[in-house]
Amino acid sequence: MKVTIDNITLEVEPGTTIMQAARMIGPEIAPPAMCYYEPLKGTGGKCRGCLVKVTAGSEKDPRPMPKLVPSCITTVQDGMIVENTINEQVLETRKGIVEFLLLNHPLDCPVCDQAGECHLQDFSFEHGVSSTRTVEDRNTFEPVDLGPYIKLNMNRCILCYRCVYAADQLTEGRVHGVMHRGDHAEISTYIEKAIDNDFSGNIIDVCPVGALTDRTYRFKSRVWFSKPEDAHCDCDKCSGNVTLWYRGDEVIRVTGRKNEWGEVKEFICNTCRFERKKTSDWVIEGPTKIARHSVISANKYGANLIQPSFSIKQAALAYKLIDDDRDRSFLPAKKSLPSSEKK
Numbered sequence: 193m194k195v196t197i198d199n200i201t202l203e204v205e206p207g208t209t210i211m212q213a214a215r216m217i218g219p220e221i222a223p224p225a226m227c228y229y230e231p232l233k234g235t236g237g238k239c240r241g242c243l244v245k246v247t248a249g250s251e252k253d254p255r256p257m258p259k260l261v262p263s264c265i266t267t268v269q270d271g272m273i274v275e276n277t278i279n280e281q282v283l284e285t286r287k288g289i290v291e292f293l294l295l296n297h298p299l300d301c302p303v304c305d306q307a308g309e310c311h312l313q314d315f316s317f318e319h320g321v322s323s324t325r326t327v328e329d330r331n332t333f334e335p336v337d338l339g340p341y342i343k344l345n346m347n348r349c350i351l352c353y354r355c356v357y358a359a360d361q362l363t364e365g366r367v368h369g370v371m372h373r374g375d376h377a378e379i380s381t382y383i384e385k386a387i388d389n390d391f392s393g394n395i396i397d398v399c400p401v402g403a404l405t406d407r408t409y410r411f412k413s414r415v416w417f418s419k420p421e422d423a424h425c426d427c428d429k430c431s432g433n434v435t436l437w438y439r440g441d442e443v444i445r446v447t448g449r450k451n452e453w454g455e456v457k458e459f460i461c462n463t464c465r466f467e468r469k470k471t472s473d474w475v476i477e478g479p480t481k482i483a484r485h486s487v488i489s490a491n492k493y494g495a496n497l498i499q500p501s502f503s504i505k506q507a508a509l510a511y512k513l514i515d516d517d518r519d520r521s522f523l524p525a526k527k528s529l530p531s532s533e534k535k
């Protein structure tokens with residue numbers, strides 16, 4: 193089965209979604225995902241951040257789809273043609289999606305523990321705008337402790353439902369979910385009940401923003417000041433494959449291993465996450481591979497290997513051509529250095 197995405201044609205298996213096909217090409221083509229989480233069944237179709245334009249439905253029926261479709265839940269057809277990064281309607285729509293997600297989301301990135309790992313930060317930088325049209329007050333909630341390890345900052349929640357699906361599929365009895373409807377919807381537990389099952393910490397890993405945070409790690413360090421190391425241990429509850437985050441010689445945080453899409457393939461138990469904070473508890477495998485564009489890679493690679501992608505993109509966005517026709521005939525000509533003095 194063939195599908196063409198942004199003028200790139202590839203072979204895929206039947207049942208593959210547009211999102212999965214785009215990810216086969218690479219991150220430069222793959223649509224952003226705020227609610228879709230491949231390891232969790234049923235996720236996707238809620239944030240509308242991954243909308244794409246289908247210009248040809250299939251080889252048998254080449255008519256374009258009348259509206260933009262969510263790539264995470266739309267299955268490819270043989271001969272389908274999809275436009276993502278090259279379609280102006282898609283890019284303009286994503287600006288509106290970012291603005292919608294930020295309607296009630298506080299701009300507290302300087303104090304948020306998710307800074308540097310936040311998918312909403314990446315989404316808003318790539319597709320958002322620097323100004324807002326809203327003047328109304330944002331919804332505000334008080335932080336809530338969901339047990340001894342997790343704190344909920346509902347102000348930052350974008351209602352992606354990832355944590356609900358994680359609790360449904362990883363635990364025997366989910367005690368939290370989305371309460372109320374519409375503008376009053378919020379993540380909450382049943383009558384302030386604590387989330388205390390053995391795999392509850394995984395809802396921290398799946399949260400794309402800083403709504404669910406690790407109480408043992410809060411305000412300890414910025415992610416770019418810590419050093420991630422892959423490690424494993426013998427655990428009778430989970431795979432034991434984790435990422436240790438060091439500040440000096442101290443393990444300040446333990447998380448599941450995430451792939452290039454920020455998704456955990458092997459979920460870990462609370463014992464590994466919260467109780468094993470010593471190097472002696474683990475077998476160290478080596479430094480975690482971090483994408484070069486990520487702020488986490490700061491000071492972890494040689495200067496000759498780091499490309500200043502952020503500054504280049506920001507300069508391109510803010511570039512303004514200035515018509516400067518002033519007379520420069522009075523300026524002295526620049527003298528070139530002799531070849532022997534050039535370095």
